[in-house]
Amino acid sequence: MSTLLDGITATSVPTGRLSMNVLSVRESGEPVLFVHGNVSSSLFWQPTMLALASSYRPLAVDLRGFGDTEPLPVDATRGVRDYSDDVASLLDALSLGPVHLVGWSMGGGVVLQLLRDHPSVARTVTLVAPVSPYGYGGTVGEDGTLIDPAGACSGGGGGNPDFVAALAAGDRTADSPLSPRSVLRTFYVKPPFVPEHEDIYVESMLSTRIGDDHYPGDSRQSPVWPGLAAGDRGVLNTMSPNHFRLDDLHEIAPKPPIRWIRGDADQIVSDASMFDLANLGALGAVPGWPGAETHPPQPMLAQTRAALDRYAAAGGTYDEVVIEDTGHTPHIEKPAEFATALREILAKG
Numbered sequence: 001m002s003t004l005l006d007g008i009t010a011t012s013v014p015t016g017r018l019s020m021n022v023l024s025v026r027e028s029g030e031p032v033l034f035v036h037g038n039v040s041s042s043l044f045w046q047p048t049m050l051a052l053a054s055s056y057r058p059l060a061v062d063l064r065g066f067g068d069t070e071p072l073p074v075d076a077t078r079g080v081r082d083y084s085d086d087v088a089s090l091l092d093a094l095s096l097g098p099v100h101l102v103g104w105s106m107g108g109g110v111v112l113q114l115l116r117d118h119p120s121v122a123r124t125v126t127l128v129a130p131v132s133p134y135g136y137g138g139t140v141g142e143d144g145t146l147i148d149p150a151g152a153c154s155g156g157g158g159g160n161p162d163f164v165a166a167l168a169a170g171d172r173t174a175d176s177p178l179s180p181r182s183v184l185r186t187f188y189v190k191p192p193f194v195p196e197h198e199d200i201y202v203e204s205m206l207s208t209r210i211g212d213d214h215y216p217g218d219s220r221q222s223p224v225w226p227g228l229a230a231g232d233r234g235v236l237n238t239m240s241p242n243h244f245r246l247d248d249l250h251e252i253a254p255k256p257p258i259r260w261i262r263g264d265a266d267q268i269v270s271d272a273s274m275f276d277l278a279n280l281g282a283l284g285a286v287p288g289w290p291g292a293e294t295h296p297p298q299p300m301l302a303q304t305r306a307a308l309d310r311y312a313a314a315g316g317t318y319d320e321v322v323i324e325d326t327g328h329t330p331h332i333e334k335p336a337e338f339a340t341a342l343r344e345i346l347a348k349g
Helices: 042-050 081-093 104-115 161-170 178-189 197-207 276-280 301-315 335-346
Strands: 009-016 019-024 030-035 057-061 100-106 122-128 220-221 226-229 256-263 316-322
Touching: 009 081, 009 220, 019 042, 019 081, 030 042, 030 081, 030 104, 042 057, 042 197, 042 335, 081 104, 081 276, 100 104, 104 122, 161 178, 178 197, 256 301, 256 335, 301 316, 316 335
Parallel strands: 030 057, 030 100, 100 122, 122 256, 256 316
Antiparallel strands: 009 019, 019 057, 220 226
16 A cells, blocks of 8 residues: 555655655745654654645654664664754755754654754744653653652553564554554544544554664663663663753753644543553552552653743743644644644744
């Protein structure tokens, strides 16, 4: 099957770091660069790109280890900087001036890291259901205090082995609750919604490279519950809070306007995430949970809001758009509402 919608083209772009697969629609207009999330690829952005193409120049990139970009290993000790530095090198290779940046889920963290390291590259920033500025798992409180300095309760050990096996096997069915298609229907979107281009999104998920250098990454044993801590390689470890922290985002200059768009029924990035080991422990799904005093569910939304409040207090601007009856993919589930919200922030750049 073709995974490209009519009007979308794919190009391999050599950069100073690696060759990156880039989707595009046209060659003129203000560039808008879309960055996908974990266990996905640029293919998830196609409907949004087509909706935007009459006014802008939309481009979507595959991060290393996803889609058709060169699958170089991921050094998680740098947080998400392998990804954000790759994107910076792509902007150089394409000779793009300041661009509008749009990042979904893990891609939101990649965009924030790019903004932190190269603030002048951004006209505007749109965060779509972004990972917390303090990573995924292993922190408490709005300030992202670490549960454990080694990153216990986060990282590669948190990947469900049955889901990893289904990805590795190329499972396209909905026979198992942990097949990619079932996970898409249950967690990426709010049930019972079924995306129009579901088969393409499943192929996108299956493009994820599997292993210690990619998904889910390696892990270490830990004396701290749940017995595993972050490793140094692969995707999930890039978002471990001992590797990824954006405490100083409010210090950058210049400060482009930021819009945070999320669904009100997101089960992946929320203050009660179904993928947060501490929350799963509280629900009894992971045994031995030591309790909320030391291991409360990570307040992902509260952490993002606190970081953006600091950004605004330091002279930046942001707003938060919550789309009702929507899960982790507002751009897929509510495309018209999402496109309106996106156009409004793009107009500010």
